[in-house]
Amino acid sequence: MTVTFLDLAAMHRQLQPALDQAAAQVLASGHYVLGPQTDRFERQFAEYCGARHAIGVGNGLDALLLSLRACGIGAGDEVIVPAHTFIASWLAVSYAGAVPVPVDVTPDTGLLDVTALERAVTARTRAIMPVHLYGQCVDMDAVNAIASRHDLRVIEDAAQAHGATWNGRRAGTLGDVAGFSFYPGKNLGAIGDGGAVVTNDDRYADILRKLRNYGSAVRYRHELQGINSRLDEIQAALLGVKLPHLDAWNARRAAIAARYLADIDNPEIVLPVVQPRAQSVWHLFVVRCARRDALQEFLAARGVQTLVHYPVTPGRQQAYAGLLGDRSFPVAERFSAECLSLPMGPHLDDVAVGAVIDAVNAFS
Numbered sequence: 088m089t090v091t092f093l094d095l096a097a098m099h100r101q102l103q104p105a106l107d108q109a110a111a112q113v114l115a116s117g118h119y120v121l122g123p124q125t126d127r128f129e130r131q132f133a134e135y136c137g138a139r140h141a142i143g144v145g146n147g148l149d150a151l152l153l154s155l156r157a158c159g160i161g162a163g164d165e166v167i168v169p170a171h172t173f174i175a176s177w178l179a180v181s182y183a184g185a186v187p188v189p190v191d192v193t194p195d196t197g198l199l200d201v202t203a204l205e206r207a208v209t210a211r212t213r214a215i216m217p218v219h220l221y222g223q224c225v226d227m228d229a230v231n232a233i234a235s236r237h238d239l240r241v242i243e244d245a246a247q248a249h250g251a252t253w254n255g256r257r258a259g260t261l262g263d264v265a266g267f268s269f270y271p272g273k274n275l276g277a278i279g280d281g282g283a284v285v286t287n288d289d290r291y292a293d294i295l296r297k298l299r300n301y302g303s304a305v306r307y308r309h310e311l312q313g314i315n316s317r318l319d320e321i322q323a324a325l326l327g328v329k330l331p332h333l334d335a336w337n338a339r340r341a342a343i344a345a346r347y348l349a350d351i352d353n354p355e356i357v358l359p360v361v362q363p364r365a366q367s368v369w370h371l372f373v374v375r376c377a378r379r380d381a382l383q384e385f386l387a388a389r390g391v392q393t394l395v396h397y398p399v400t401p402g403r404q405q406a407y408a409g410l411l412g413d414r415s416f417p418v419a420e421r422f423s424a425e426c427l428s429l430p431m432g433p434h435l436d437d438v439a440v441g442a443v444i445d446a447v448n449a450f451s
């Protein structure tokens with residue numbers, strides 16, 4: 088049997104009539120960018136997160152970039168980022184004109200090591216960007232304590248964490264501002280690109296509504312040098328159909344993760360750890376294995392598709408050549424060499440999950 092890594096079409100077939108109807112409605116409405124569907128989805132998503140505001144934008148990278156800009160971060164500033172993440176976290180900082188300052192991650196979670204965080208703070212540090220990687224929140228008690236000691240803003244990269252909680256509070260409400268992505272493969276995905284900024288701060292929300300739309304609140308009056316990064320009506324309408332199903336999809340992911348955790352039993356495989364105060368939404372189920380490439384080939388031969396998130400840390404990418412100098416982040420680098428993402432998604436049935444477990448346990 089073949090176990091696909093993530094089957095988005097299967098997820099959409101389940102909602103086909105409602106998605107078709109929503110798309111047809113937008114088509115007929117004559118309103119395609121920033122209209123009633125976007126307003127409605129923004130209210131829906133803010134309420135889902137438990138936040139005052141959600142501002143729809145073009146994608147997750149822009150959500151992070153505009154969050155930084157709304158917080159006044161720019162040239163000459165430093166922003167602390169994890170050494171292991173998707174490169175967009177770093178690129179947002181660079182596009183804002185600031186410098187990403189990496190901190191190593193912990194081997195059990197792959198998340199920002201909060202015990203190493205404070206040592207990275209300098210006179211130029213203006214913000215921390217915790218990345219809730221793989222669906223699990225960073226220890227936000229520790230992050231916020233350090234941020235308030237040094238008067239730093241906290242911008243959550245929540246692109247992989249729709250619905251994830253820390254101490255029972257959802258991602259998007261755990262810092263000053265949060266960036267979400269609705270890239271199709273995320274826990275809540277559009278049928279194309281999309282993103283949102285979530286915040287409880289009225290002032291940031293006001294700035295963000297302008298920044299995403301050429302710096303304008305009133306047509307042809309431009310208070311800020313904004314960009315064009317808006318959520319399309321059609322994406323907002325389709326996201327609005329999908330959002331009511333997100334909790335059920337996340338629950339199915341958690342059930343799959345629970346089976347993997349209970350039944351994968353192979354001395355060469357290290358399973359992911361969830362911190363006691365966190366509830367993961369299992370965007371990805373990432374194991375570690377010293378012979379990662381051999382494991383991936385072995386699973387592929389048995390029909391189990393896997394991916395590597397991510398094989399090279401941002402600091403070792405050509406895009407950031409020269410930035411690290413002689414700094415190294417040994418845990419992040421080892422993590423990127425050993426991590427492997429097993430199939431995960433609401434479409435996986437129990438038979439497929441069993442096939443993944445058997446294949447992983449047979450690896451030697």
Ligand SMILES: *Cc1c(COP(=O)(O)O)cnc(C)c1O
Binds near residue numbers: 172220246247267
């Ligand atoms: C997907 C992702 C982003 C960027 O989102 P896009 O919508 O692809 O621009 C940022 N950070 C993380 C951790 C992501 O996984």
